[in-house]
Amino acid sequence: MSPALAFLGLSILGTWGLASIAMIAGGIILIFFPGNQETASDPTIAGIILLVVGLISGGLMQITVAPLLGLDPPIRIKAKNNIPHSRMKRWESVGPLEAFPDGTPKEVRVRSRRVAIVRQGEEAFAFSALCSHARLPLAGFPASPVKPLPVRDDCITCPFHGARFELASGKVVREPFTSEWNNDHPFLGRVQEKLLFFNKKAEDMQTFPVRVEDGEIIVGLPR
Numbered sequence: 001m002s003p004a005l006a007f008l009g010l011s012i013l014g015t016w017g018l019a020s021i022a023m024i025a026g027g028i029i030l031i032f033f034p035g036n037q038e039t040a041s042d043p044t045i046a047g048i049i050l051l052v053v054g055l056i057s058g059g060l061m062q063i064t065v066a067p068l069l070g071l072d073p074p075i076r077i078k079a080k081n082n083i084p085h086s087r088m089k090r091w092e093s094v095g096p097l098e099a100f101p102d103g104t105p106k107e108v109r110v111r112s113r114r115v116a117i118v119r120q121g122e123e124a125f126a127f128s129a130l131c132s133h134a135r136l137p138l139a140g141f142p143a144s145p146v147k148p149l150p151v152r153d154d155c156i157t158c159p160f161h162g163a164r165f166e167l168a169s170g171k172v173v174r175e176p177f178t179s180e181w182n183n184d185h186p187f188l189g190r191v192q193e194k195l196l197f198f199n200k201k202a203e204d205m206q207t208f209p210v211r212v213e214d215g216e217i218i219v220g221l222p223r
């Protein structure tokens with residue numbers, strides 16, 4: 001995706017998202033703080049309508065606009081569909097170790113599959129490139145403010161909503177939208193948490209077996 005398209009997409013999503021939040025907030029205010037009942041005409045009904053429209057608008061934004069921009073719908077990737085390493089027998093080179101930054105994920109395409117490679121010194125790990133929480137790229141969007149985050153305590157962190165996964169196994173060790181994440185990332189945390197009200201959990205990530213041979217990273221894929 002080009003940086004200009006990514007910027008346009010993020011702007012549309014942001015504006016639409018903020019409008020949805022404004023409607024939801026307006027609806028809540030009208031329902032719980034209706035003001036002077038003699039002058040206002042049915043503020044509770046107006047509040048309910050605003051709230052419902054806001055929620056539908058937020059849901060539509062996620063489901064309709066995202067695919068048009070080349071993003072996958074923000075639906076969880078189920079761990080029960082993860083393929084075991086024993087079935088990954090097609091080994092493909094993804095390039096030399098030095099082509100990957102030490103300690104941050106970098107996305108590559110291997111035979112049309114999106115894979116995030118995380119190099120740790122002379123070792124390397126491979127994940128599905130899309131986070132199991134809402135199918136956003138673990139390595140962020142190129143040329144956007146959402147950059148890949150460094151490995152910490154042998155875990156990778158999704159730069160969108162802060163889910164964390166064990167490097168060696170792909171297991172979830174922190175769910176998205178923790179208070180720690182939300183405090184540090186108001187838009188990607190608190191605001192997105194309201195928009196993604198239907199999906200707040202991550203699942204264990206699909207990982208791929210990796211070998212390093214003669215300085216080359218080789219990833220095992222399903223046949």
Ligand code: FES
Pocket residue numbers: 131132133134135136158159160161162163176202
């Ligand atoms: S997409 Fe990764 S935590 Fe939400």
